Amino acid sequence: MKRPKLKKASKRMTCHKRYKIQKKVREHHRKLRKEAKKRGHKKPRKDPGVPNSAPFKEALLREAELRKQQLEELKQQQKLDRQKEQERKRKLEVSPGDEQSNVETREESDEPKRKKAKAGKQNPKKLHCQELKKVIEASDIVLEVLDARDPLGCRCPQIEEAVIQSGSKKLILVLNKSDLVPKENLENWLNYLNKELPTVVFKASTNLKNRKTFKIKKKKVVPFKSKICCGKEALWKLLGDFQQSCGKDIQVGVIGFPNVGKSSVINSLKQEWICNVGISMGLTRSMQIVPLDKQITIIDSPCLIISPCNSPTALALRSPASIEELRPLEAASAILSQADNEQVVLKYTVPEYKDSLHFFTKLAQRRGLHQKGGSPNVESAAKLVWSEWTGASLGYYCHPPASWNHSLHFNENIAAVMKKGFNLEELEKNNAHSIQVLKGPHLTNRILFRSSGLTNGILDEKDIVEESPRQTEDKQDADDQENGSGERNAEISDVAPVEETRELSPEQSTAGKPSDGSSALDRASQEDETYDFTTDYI
Numbered sequence: 409m410k411r412p413k414l415k416k417a418s419k420r421m422t423c424h425k426r427y428k429i430q431k432k433v434r435e436h437h438r439k440l441r442k443e444a445k446k447r448g449h450k451k452p453r454k455d456p457g458v459p460n461s462a463p464f465k466e467a468l469l470r471e472a473e474l475r476k477q478q479l480e481e482l483k484q485q486q487k488l489d490r491q492k493e494q495e496r497k498r499k500l501e502v503s504p505g506d507e508q509s510n511v512e513t514r515e516e517s518d519e520p521k522r523k524k525a526k527a528g529k530q531n532p533k534k535l536h537c538q539e540l541k542k543v544i545e546a547s548d549i550v551l552e553v554l555d556a557r558d559p560l561g562c563r564c565p566q567i568e569e570a571v572i573q574s575g576s577k578k579l580i581l582v583l584n585k586s587d588l589v590p591k592e593n594l595e596n597w598l599n600y601l602n603k604e605l606p607t608v609v610f611k612a613s614t615n616l617k618n619r620k621t622f623k624i625k626k627k628k629v630v631p632f633k634s635k636i637c638c639g640k641e642a643l644w645k646l647l648g649d650f651q652q653s654c655g656k657d658i659q660v661g662v663i664g665f666p667n668v669g670k671s672s673v674i675n676s677l678k679q680e681w682i683c684n685v686g687i688s689m690g691l692t693r694s695m696q697i698v699p700l701d702k703q704i705t706i707i708d709s710p711c712l713i714i715s716p717c718n719s720p721t722a723l724a725l726r727s728p729a730s731i732e733e734l735r736p737l738e739a740a741s742a743i744l745s746q747a748d749n750e751q752v753v754l755k756y757t758v759p760e761y762k763d764s765l766h767f768f769t770k771l772a773q774r775r776g777l778h779q780k781g782g783s784p785n786v787e788s789a790a791k792l793v794w795s796e797w798t799g800a801s802l803g804y805y806c807h808p809p810a811s812w813n814h815s816l817h818f819n820e821n822i823a824a825v826m827k828k829g830f831n832l833e834e835l836e837k838n839n840a841h842s843i844q845v846l847k848g849p850h851l852t853n854r855i856l857f858r859s860s861g862l863t864n865g866i867l868d869e870k871d872i873v874e875e876s877p878r879q880t881e882d883k884q885d886a887d888d889q890e891n892g893s894g895e896r897n898a899e900i901s902d903v904a905p906v907e908e909t910r911e912l913s914p915e916q917s918t919a920g921k922p923s924d925g926s927s928a929l930d931r932a933s934q935e936d937e938t939y940d941f942t943t944d945y946i
């Protein structure tokens with residue numbers, strides 16, 4: 409009987425054999441080169457790039473980059489056109505009678521399959537809304553998790569209204585990521601938010617070393633080392649007291665915009681890695697029920713869906729969409745436009761910048777983000793900025809409004825009802841203790857940010873638009889092309905490249921000079937247009 413192989417055969421070989429193979433490969437390549445030379449094919453010359461001493465080097469490189477992008481877009485559109493044409497031809501080839509019979513038989517057999525596919529293909533945003541509604545319905549207390557770096561921007565009036573209107577439910581604010589803001593700022597926010605709702609200062613445990621060993625395989629739960637969690641006791645006490653005053657088991661729903669730390673809060677309370685935590689936005693897709701103890705159950709929920717009518721900054725910070733969908737330059741410019749110029753310069757160690765595009769160029773040069781040919785990769789720099797601002801390590805902060813004006817969906821009576829049944833004095837003491845224990849961020853990591861206020865969310869799935877604006881734009885482009893691709897080609901060669909490919913709102917690219925009003929790209933294009941080629945500039 410043949411014995412089973414226990415080990416894979418080793419790939420080691422003698423040096424003699426290895427060198428022999430390498431020699432053969434070299435010979436083969438030489439032969440190919442010779443043949444190509446005989447046929448007259450010469451090796452393409454390497455592009456030397458634009459020398460550093462060349463005037464307007466940056467502008468030239470940017471222009472070249474845009475031209476390249478346009479060419480790619482054009483190719484893509486031509487490809488789409490070809491595909492459509494082929495499809496049309498294929499349809500014409502099938503005779504009408506055959507087609508009908510085919511369709512009928514297909515309809516019969518595919519009906520259940522199609523139903524299944526439709527359910528599976530449902531818009532994830534709609535699924536999020538459904539799950540979110542379920543969580544709110546099932547909860548006695550709703551914890552709205554806020555990112556302490558921009559607490560107002562993490563509050564969603566629509567969801568708060570839904571909880572308030574349900575009558576018997578309580579709403580608590582959890583000021584998470586409080587390690588990322590200066591202590592004084594945290595105190596100011598606590599005073600501000602406490603006027604409306606009970607607020608707990610929280611810092612979830614984020615032991616990165618532990619996360620690598622995170623496994624839920626075989627339903628094993630990895631023990632959680634929570635050395636640096638703040639506010640856990642305060643929250644436990646609040647929930648425990650409320651449960652006792654109710655005299656029944658309670659359900660606690662955790663809601664919030666993406667990446668505010670909903671799952672991390674649950675993990676910290678439970679002291680186990682039970683919910684999936686990660687840097688990517690919208691990681692939690694469905695509700696997850698976690699029993700905290702015998703009487704209290706906590707429910708993790710998918711993130712709130714942001715309404716497209718919000719400011720570009722809010723959309724850039726709180727959309728669960730990928731950066732490609734948001735367009736990196738626009739998203740990062742919107743964020744930068746709200747940040748303190750000088751502190752940004754200090755944080756990223758770049759020279760003073762005129763506008764966001766200038767900043768991304770400088771940042772790309774500083775971080776060695778280059779494209780082929782050596783031009784700075786502004787898009788990568790923008791992506792980097794966006795990922796840092798939506799991530800969990802950059803310490804930015806914003807000031808609370810100078811005076812307290814309760815939101816439209818809120819009044820003093822509602823605030824009193826929401827606070828009823830909680831021991832607020834004890835909560836205040838616990839919060840003070842948490843703030844004392846917390847370490848503030850490093851000085852170089854503090855960036856003052858201007859919040860764009862409450863962020864509108866979508867709770868009703870009917871309000872969700874099926875397609876993103878970009879998709880519709882692409883579709884429109886394709887349709888335009890269908891009407892006359894030749895026309896479009898001519899158009900592309902005529903239109904100024906900068907204006908055509910990217911359109912930024914005035915707010916988006918005015919990081920350095922908010923009063924300017926025009927976008928950097930627009931300005932760049934204007935400069936290009938106003939350049940007089942008939943004049944000799946010395």
Ligand SMILES: Nc1nc2c(ncn2[C@@H]2O[C@H](COP(=O)(O)OP(=O)(O)OP(=O)(O)O)[C@@H](O)[C@H]2O)c(=O)[nH]1
Nearest residue numbers: 585612667668669670671672685686690691692800
């Ligand atoms: N510095 C710091 N980071 C935190 C804190 N809480 C959470 N994070 C980090 O924030 C990121 C997002 O945390 P999650 O718990 O996945 O956030 P979430 O709200 O559940 O995210 P979604 O599932 O996408 O909605 C993770 O990288 C966490 O490590 C905190 O208190 N301080």
